Amino acid sequence: MKKLAVNITRLLLAATFILSGFVKAVDPLGTQYKIQDYLTAMGLHAYVPDFMTLAASVLLSAMEFILGICLLFAIKRHLVSKIVLALLAAMTLLTLWLALADPIHDCGCFGDALVLTNWQTFWKNVALLAAAIIVWKWPLDMGRLISESNQWIVMNYSAVFILVIIAGRSLYTLPQFDFRPYHVGADIREGWQRMMNGEDSPFTDFFIETLEDGEDITEQVLDAPGYTFLLVSPHLEQADDSQFDELNQIYDYCLDKGYPFYCLTASTGSAISHWREMTGAEYPFCQTDDITLKTMIRSNPGLMLMKDGQVIRKWSHNALPDETEFAGRLEDIELGHLPSDNVAQKILWILTWFVLPLVLLTIADRLWAWSQWLRSRKLKGPGKSSKHRENDNNPFNKEIIMRKKIVAGNWKMNMNLQDGIALAKELNETLKADKPNCGVVICTPFIHLASIAQFLDQDIIGLGAENCADKEKGAFTGEVSAEMVKSTGAQYVILGHSERREYYKETPEILKEKVLLAQKNGLKVIFCIGESLEEREAGKQNEVVKAELEGSVFNLSEEDFRKIVIAYEPIWAIGTGKTATAEQAEEIHAYIRSIIAEKYGQAVADDTTILYGGSCKASNAPELFAKPDIDGGLIGGASLKCADFKGIIDAWKK
Numbered sequence: 001m002k003k004l005a006v007n008i009t010r011l012l013l014a015a016t017f018i019l020s021g022f023v024k025a026v027d028p029l030g031t032q033y034k035i036q037d038y039l040t041a042m043g044l045h046a047y048v049p050d051f052m053t054l055a056a057s058v059l060l061s062a063m064e065f066i067l068g069i070c071l072l073f074a075i076k077r078h079l080v081s082k083i084v085l086a087l088l089a090a091m092t093l094l095t096l097w098l099a100l101a102d103p104i105h106d107c108g109c110f111g112d113a114l115v116l117t118n119w120q121t122f123w124k125n126v127a128l129l130a131a132a133i134i135v136w137k138w139p140l141d142m143g144r145l146i147s148e149s150n151q152w153i154v155m156n157y158s159a160v161f162i163l164v165i166i167a168g169r170s171l172y173t174l175p176q177f178d179f180r181p182y183h184v185g186a187d188i189r190e191g192w193q194r195m196m197n198g199e200d201s202p203f204t205d206f207f208i209e210t211l212e213d214g215e216d217i218t219e220q221v222l223d224a225p226g227y228t229f230l231l232v233s234p235h236l237e238q239a240d241d242s243q244f245d246e247l248n249q250i251y252d253y254c255l256d257k258g259y260p261f262y263c264l265t266a267s268t269g270s271a272i273s274h275w276r277e278m279t280g281a282e283y284p285f286c287q288t289d290d291i292t293l294k295t296m297i298r299s300n301p302g303l304m305l306m307k308d309g310q311v312i313r314k315w316s317h318n319a320l321p322d323e324t325e326f327a328g329r330l331e332d333i334e335l336g337h338l339p340s341d342n343v344a345q346k347i348l349w350i351l352t353w354f355v356l357p358l359v360l361l362t363i364a365d366r367l368w369a370w371s372q373w374l375r376s377r378k379l380k381g382p383g384k385s386s387k388h389r390e391n392d393n394n395p396f397n398k399e400i401i402m403r404k405k406i407v408a409g410n411w412k413m414n415m416n417l418q419d420g421i422a423l424a425k426e427l428n429e430t431l432k433a434d435k436p437n438c439g440v441v442i443c444t445p446f447i448h449l450a451s452i453a454q455f456l457d458q459d460i461i462g463l464g465a466e467n468c469a470d471k472e473k474g475a476f477t478g479e480v481s482a483e484m485v486k487s488t489g490a491q492y493v494i495l496g497h498s499e500r501r502e503y504y505k506e507t508p509e510i511l512k513e514k515v516l517l518a519q520k521n522g523l524k525v526i527f528c529i530g531e532s533l534e535e536r537e538a539g540k541q542n543e544v545v546k547a548e549l550e551g552s553v554f555n556l557s558e559e560d561f562r563k564i565v566i567a568y569e570p571i572w573a574i575g576t577g578k579t580a581t582a583e584q585a586e587e588i589h590a591y592i593r594s595i596i597a598e599k600y601g602q603a604v605a606d607d608t609t610i611l612y613g614g615s616c617k618a619s620n621a622p623e624l625f626a627k628p629d630i631d632g633g634l635i636g637g638a639s640l641k642c643a644d645f646k647g648i649i650d651a652w653k654k
């Protein structure tokens with residue numbers, strides 16, 4: 001139920017962030033104008049240059065979009081949920097101020113695509129903030145759509161898509177989706193007449209006045225039959241004049257064919273004169289409201305073509321049509337008609353080039369995960385994990401059980417070099433002849449490692465040490481560092497064994513260092529936890545194992561924790577011949593898994609191998625290993641004889 005709530009709210013947030021980021025990125029100039037409105041309302045506009053507000057516009061939209069994608073795919077769940085919460089908390093406060101003080105009438109959270117009142121925006125943010133709190137509280141309950149190793153593809157692909165394809169292209173040409181009243185296809189004449197009749201209309205601020213005497217010629221321009229070109233430049237002093245040649249050619253074309261051509265601007269007389277001098281412009285200039293001009297076209301300058309008062313084409317100054325496209329009268333050529341690409345085609349383009357590749361990647365990733373799951377099931381053997389039967393039946397579920405079954409030997413301080421080599425050789429030959437269906441590891445004294453590594457078939461038997469130093473290197477006489485262990489060819493190390501905790505006073509802090517160094521050197525850690533007899537008798541076993549995990553390994557990132565194998569070893573059962581009953585062991589293993597789930601999420605808990613250790617023998621191993629949360633054993637005494645150890649390994653075959 002909790003998981004369902006987290007995932008519903010996560011999808012709601014994802015959809016909102018993706019939509020809001022996309023509509024802003026599709027119109028970077030519109031978003032920049034909105035940022036400038038905010039700065040003006042705060043009295044800061046004069047201090048922030050335009051290039052910074054434009055950069056902020058693009059980055060803000062991209063950030064929102066990518067956060068939405070991260071929520072959708074459940075990428076970097078801890079970090080993303082924190083950023084989303086912080087962002088929504090700030091936005092809720094900002095929009096409360098907007099709603100109370102009303103310095104801007106539309107907050108602009110969905111660009112021009114969806115205009116909300118300030119109070120509507122505030123309540124929307126309150127709802128999203130509640131959703132963000134839920135996701136922040138239980139980030140790991142967000143089900144992954146893609147495995148960690150492929151997340152970078154989704155993030156980079158989304159970043160390139162939103163920054164280059166959407167924002168960059170919209171800036172260079174014009175917004176690919178135009179949500180403003182002056183979009184291609186809009187009938188300005190009809191809308192303006194409605195306004196004149198006192199009806200509701202988005203064209204209230206649309207007027208055209210002559211420069212010379214301020215005569216209102218709006219009606220004359222809109223009522224002109226046929227084609228009219230409007231060159232739109234809110235401020236000529238900031239306009240890009242590099243395409244003046246093309247503009248003059250289009251004006252010549254209009255003169256030739258008899259089409260009216262006006263330059264609409266809100267610039268001063270001197271700016272207009274300067275523009276004329278610079279570009280040789282001979283077309284007439286008219287005055288229009290600057291906000292209206294910015295709304296009409298997101299380019300300075302931009303060109304708009306109307307036919308009978310209806311917008312049929314818009315061009316950015318970067319993408320003006322060239323003279324070859326003006327071959328004939330507008331009535332007879334493509335330019336004189338509404339473009340053939342409509343909104344549905346643009347959506348299809350996005351689906352094909354953005355959504356489809358991500359869907360295919362997700363399917364490929366899930367199929368890969370499925371094949372891994374099938375492999376792990378083969379390794380684990382059927383019927384051993386009834387607790388997770390539900391997951392077993394659903395390989396597409398993110399909670400695919402990947403954990404390995406392992407039987408690991410701990411030789412402790414036994415056997416000289418020759419005897420150790422002989423035992424390892426015997427085990428090597430035995431398991432080569434009769435392959436185990438679980439992972440097998442032998443952890444030996446340091447002195448054996450390098451020699452055994454020479455001949456051990458490490459595809460069948462992993463090799464590990466029983467300890468390593470808590471220091472990287474230096475004057476620590478008698479110590480062996482993690483790097484040294486690794487250099488022998490070993491892959492594993494046992495840390496936190498109760499004998500080291502008790503006799504060598506290894507504290508959680510020391511063990512924490514050891515774990516970090518072992519992982520830094522590429523060693524897989526078998527981390528031991530377990531309670532003493534007194535603690536068990538006082539019913540404190542759960543408390544003890546929890547504290548041991550919290551003290552040394554719960555500081556690890558999810559990625560690093562995933563590399564840890566836990567060994568639960570009740571101290572009272574080690575070397576005493578007293579085994580915990582299978583039920584006792586299962587109970588505490590299930591508890592350990594539950595606290596891992598609390599800390600790292602159910603998926604990590606399901607993937608963590610938890611071994612049982614303490615007088616485990618061939619006779620009791622099958623019963624212990626049959627328990628759903630027991631994934632194998634850490635074996636002391638019984639690992640010192642090949643036949644005994646093999647008997648335990650074979651418990652996985654029963």
Ligand code: PEP
Nearest residue numbers: 574575613614615636637
């Ligand atoms: C051990 O010390 O890790 C252990 C489990 O020992 P034994 O199997 O001898 O009880």
